[in-house]
Amino acid sequence: MMTVKTTDKNQEYLKLDDLHVNPVLSRCARIVVERAKGSFVYDMNGDAYLDFTTGIAVNNVGHCHPKVVEAVQKQAGQLMHTSVTTHHKPYIDLCKKIAEIAPGRLDSCFLANSGAEAVEGAVKMARYITGRPAIVNFRGSFHGRTMMTTALTTSKLVYREKYEPFPGSIYTMPFPYVYRSSFRNNVEACVEHCLHEIEMMFKQLVHPEQVAAFLVEPVQGEGGYVPAPASFLKGLREIADKHGILLIIDEVQTGFGRTGKMFAIEHYGVEPDIMLMAKGIAGGMPISGFISRRELTQKWQPGRHGSTFGGNPVSCAAALATIDVLQSEKLAERSAKLGKEMMDRLSKLVGKNPHVGEVRGLGMMIGVELNEKDGSPSHDLAEAVAAKCFENKLLVLTCGSHGHVLRLIPPLNISDEEAKQGLDILENAINQVCK
Ligand SMILES: Cc1ncc(COP(=O)(O)O)c(C=O)c1O
Structure with missing residues (x-):
């Protein structure tokens, strides 16, 4: 999923994880996060990842407010x-x-x-x-x-x-x-x-x-x-x-x-x-x-x-x-406004890309439903889009019974610029993967 660097501290540490952490605990991104601030988490190499997962809807006020x-x-x-x-x-x-x-x-x-x-x-x-x-x-x-x-x-x-x-x-x-x-x-x-x-x-x-x-x-x-x-x-x-x-x-x-x-x-x-x-x-x-x-x-x-x-x-x-x-900081209001803008932008993919079935949500809790060509739920496409986002330093989770829905849960105080950056990465990933 990720490019391994010669001095990749994540990989060194992940060997210990493989030895001592109960494997039942599955993680989506194989990086070891050392610190986080605002909308970003930083791994052991110091690489920044824009976080559209917020530890599963936890860091609503951003990391380490x-x-x-x-x-x-x-x-x-x-x-x-x-x-x-x-x-x-x-x-x-x-x-x-x-x-x-x-x-x-x-x-x-x-x-x-x-x-x-x-x-x-x-x-x-x-x-x-x-x-x-x-x-x-x-x-x-x-x-x-x-x-x-x-x-x-x-x-x-x-x-x-x-x-x-x-x-x-x-x-x-x-x-x-x-x-x-x-x-x-x-x-x-x-x-x-x-x-x-x-x-x-x-x-x-x-x-x-x-x-x-x-x-x-x-x-x-x-x-x-x-x-x-x-x-x-x-x-x-x-x-x-x-x-x-x-x-x-x-x-x-x-x-x-x-x-x-x-x-x-x-x-x-x-x-x-x-x-x-x-x-x-x-x-x-x-x-x-x-x-x-x-x-x-x-x-x-x-x-x-x-x-x-x-x-x-x-x-x-x-x-x-x-x-x-x-x-x-009026973050519920911010969530309503920015969430709508994000959904409006992503909704344009419906009809344009046959694999994007529906964009739905409330505020900044947004799901993008991915389909196979026959309209059935696509686990594989959702996984591939999330992996492509990860390559481009955006963290995105999936959900749904088939794992076929991309779920977007950014911090509510994410800046307009960061939200745009994340959506650019996501849209490119969808367009590259869902052909
Ligand atoms: C709606 C809902 N209820 C309950 C839980 C369980 O929460 P926890 O993982 O903190 O036990 C979750 C976790 O994702 C959830 O989304």
Whole structure:
């Protein structure tokens, strides 16, 4: 994939990786990154790569934002850990801040370490407070890699294969991925079909009074960067209300300005009962959480859930600084504007290049669907385009069940010039590879 230099320090170090790092951990680019700043990461040779991956939608405020770095350094010198033995100020401040920026009446927060843990915690809370066992998830979803979240993940077989038996009472319904459905150009027919399947599930598979929660991503991430149509999420809200089912919105990948609003669900005018967060929350520090309404969380008795490291003071301080940067630099607005410009430019490829099937997304969460000549999803082309970008020093990931979608997730504060540079590389790569 890359040109090996005679004094390639990456290669020397990668030999150690091959010896000592568990090979299950797959990486997209065979470079060893030593430092990063803004929109660029630098490998051990000092070569710069423009980062359209942001560590999978994490570095929304760019790499090593000075305000986040300062907050981390200051907090590390003051208090690093107490766990549940005491309360601490950054935890309380962050929960208060999240309640301020979260949509609707969400006001009561739990902090954990990773996206999967946030999903696990929310599912436990939903089961506990409703007294119902079943969770309904959607085809193409990704919710994590612990056993429960693996069971809830259906974006790709590699995440599930050979891990059965899974925890039970999970019911998987279709998600309106309109482009790959039999309703290609009819969004509403596709949505109607998906909602009808839920009604059928209540007749054939599980009584609605046994369902604790719907768990859904507002824009499917790993599943192919597929925004849910508004009528679908509104429909889910209605069904949930009718049957006393909780609506859990997974904003792990979509949150913190990524889609042009602080949270993607704000595009939809739908209020979740529980909203999950992680990734972009703290500029690269590990922390996650979920927020609900006090009226619901007070039914979850103290001690029924917890975490040793969750809501660590240093990560909380990083999150507070990150949210401050997102707000003061108006990065959600920036994401909406620049994301639209990027999508407008890339959309011109549709029709011009027969392999580019669809360009879609919300804000700066953009997917480019690549097809074979017969219109089937093309894993090979997506891989080849990503490899060509890498040769030209642009990092790009793929997603989708076939690995056929190029996913663009640049920092939200990327400059216009850097965004153009990245798109030039990407467009050239598509035109060279997809002939
Ligand atoms: C929507 C969504 N939920 C949950 C997760 C799991 O997060 P983590 O890898 O931090 O456990 C991810 C990770 O990509 C995600 O995209």
